[in-house]
Amino acid sequence: MLDSKSFVVFASGEGSNALNLFKAAKERGYHAKALIVDREAPVIQRVDPHEVPIYRIRSGNEIELLNLLSELKPKWAFLAGYKKILGAATLDFFKSADFIRILNIHPSLLPAYPGLNGYERAYKDGVRVSGVTVHFVDSGLDTGLSVMQKTFSREKKDSLAEFIAKGKKIEHELFPKAFVLAMEDKLKIIKKENSHFVDWEES
Ligand code: GRF
Numbered sequence: 717m718l719d720s721k722s723f724v725v726f727a728s729g730e731g732s733n734a735l736n737l738f739k740a741a742k743e744r745g746y747h748a749k750a751l752i753v754d755r756e757a758p759v760i761q762r763v764d765p766h767e768v769p770i771y772r773i774r775s776g777n778e779i780e781l782l783n784l785l786s787e788l789k790p791k792w793a794f795l796a797g798y799k800k801i802l803g804a805a806t807l808d809f810f811k812s813a814d815f816i817r818i819l820n821i822h823p824s825l826l827p828a829y830p831g832l833n834g835y836e837r838a839y840k841d842g843v844r845v846s847g848v849t850v851h852f853v854d855s856g857l858d859t860g861l862s863v864m865q866k867t868f869s870r871e872k873k874d875s876l877a878e879f880i881a882k883g884k885k886i887e888h889e890l891f892p893k894a895f896v897l898a899m900e901d902k903l904k905i906i907k908k909e910n911s912h913f914v915d916w917e918e919s
Pocket of ligand 1: 726727729730731732733734796797798821822824887
């Protein structure tokens, strides 16, 4: 039996999104079961291990990961700047009838710029409108169904740092919102004849 209102976060970087989710969880009484990192990353120093246990599991070591998940029984997983692809058995662990209970935050308006360095690539190309996507994870590279997207404009004078700062501000708004909807079991998939999309009840 999965532990309801519980989750794990996967991260590989600075951890600003991970910290935001842990903060939202604390305020709402959700159970943060683990921070899982695949490398020595700054996020490790920013999370209090007494509040959230930290596990270092190299990507590719799926058996170790599955053992941990079977022990912790989290209902949801959130990828907060996790730079690796999860294996098929891990996706299976989080599989529900309609979706896989894993959300990712991505620094572009998917389907544009999937993969790594979304901001840098969009900035280099000179895009005038970029954005952030929160999406369900599936077996592809950033191909899962979008839950939320929000755009920002690029001014000609914006430096790369300014461009990224605009995006990060939106990330910190969108991901906790989607996180709460997920934890409250409010996300659902609407299936239409020619399409399907994510919807939720407003609270
Ligand atoms: C974010 O830009 C996120 O969109 C991407 O990785 C970055 C992680 O940032 N997937 P942080 O480590 O949460 O600060």
